[in-house]
Amino acid sequence: MRKKIIAANWKMNMTSGEGVSFMEDLKLELKNFDGAEIVIIPSFTALPRLSEIISELPGITLGAQNMWHEPSGAFTGEVSAGMLREFFTRYVVLGHSERRIIFGETDELVNKKVKAAHAASLRPILCVGETLEERDADRHHEVLAKQLKGSLAGLDAEQMLDTVIAYEPVWAIGTGRTATPEQAQEAHAFIRKTLAEIFDPATAAKVRIQYGGSVKPDNAKELLHQPDIDGALVGGASLDPRSFAKIVQAAARK
Numbered sequence: 688m689r690k691k692i693i694a695a696n697w698k699m700n701m702t703s704g705e706g707v708s709f710m711e712d713l714k715l716e717l718k719n720f721d722g723a724e725i726v727i728i729p730s731f732t733a734l735p736r737l738s739e740i741i742s743e744l745p746g747i748t749l750g751a752q753n754m755w756h757e758p759s760g761a762f763t764g765e766v767s768a769g770m771l772r773e774f775f776t777r778y779v780v781l782g783h784s785e786r787r788i789i790f791g792e793t794d795e796l797v798n799k800k801v802k803a804a805h806a807a808s809l810r811p812i813l814c815v816g817e818t819l820e821e822r823d824a825d826r827h828h829e830v831l832a833k834q835l836k837g838s839l840a841g842l843d844a845e846q847m848l849d850t851v852i853a854y855e856p857v858w859a860i861g862t863g864r865t866a867t868p869e870q871a872q873e874a875h876a877f878i879r880k881t882l883a884e885i886f887d888p889a890t891a892a893k894v895r896i897q898y899g900g901s902v903k904p905d906n907a908k909e910l911l912h913q914p915d916i917d918g919a920l921v922g923g924a925s926l927d928p929r930s931f932a933k934i935v936q937a938a939a940r941k
């Protein structure tokens with residue numbers, strides 16, 4: 688039984704003060720909720736204050752949006768896994784399409800980061816997904832397999848169990864255009880099959896695979912009840928505590 692995991696990727700939005708008031712509202716919206724694991728992923732600068740608040744909220748954990756793979760050194764502007772662990776950060780998003788496209792991150796670099804995250808006991812949320820051009824050319828399986836094999840190279844099964852995959856079709860991120868539940872399910876089943884080939888079927892059956900791409904309160908339930916969809920990575924709709932709470936609640940409803 689895979690516990691659903693719903694993550695709020697705030698991207699470069701929200702100061703730490705805004706994050707604190709978001710958490711106050713979310714707490715009221717989700718009183719005693721324990722139907723899914725919730726991960727709040729703010730900017731680096733909001734991690735210290737949110738860490739204090741989240742440490743007192745069962746079922747909610749903290750994530751970071753990125754990191755560098757070296758432990759320390761001359762890497763101006765970067766943050767290491769150890770620095771994230773200082774604030775009890777549990778997850779780190781790696782290989783988000785915005786990092787791949789805007790900042791030129793390759794599978795090889797993402798793989799180094801995935802390994803460095805595990806070495807520091809941080810759980811990667813590894814993002815994979817095809818562009819619209821690749822989907823239209825019916826190449827999404829090829830692209831997903833390449834990203835998975837490249838980004839997960841050298842991991843053992845135990846580390847894979849501590850890794851979350853986020854399937855985020857690039858054409859659905861921030862566009863308001865969601866994959867249909869059938870398209871998302873088909874891609875998730877393909878990802879699970881690929882994980883079974885890279886690792887083994889028992890490991891693949893236990894890995895949580897989130898869907899991301901314009902998830903909103905009105906489409907969350909149908910997506911989240913597909914057999915291979917184990918949660919959501921939410922961007923835009925995670926900036927409003929009421930919308931985000933509705934998505935979290937959709938994960939628990941039958």
Ligand code: PEP
Pocket residue numbers: 696855859860861862863899900901902920921922923924
């Ligand atoms: C994301 O950034 O991971 C994302 C899925 O964004 P949105 O929900 O806004 O499409």
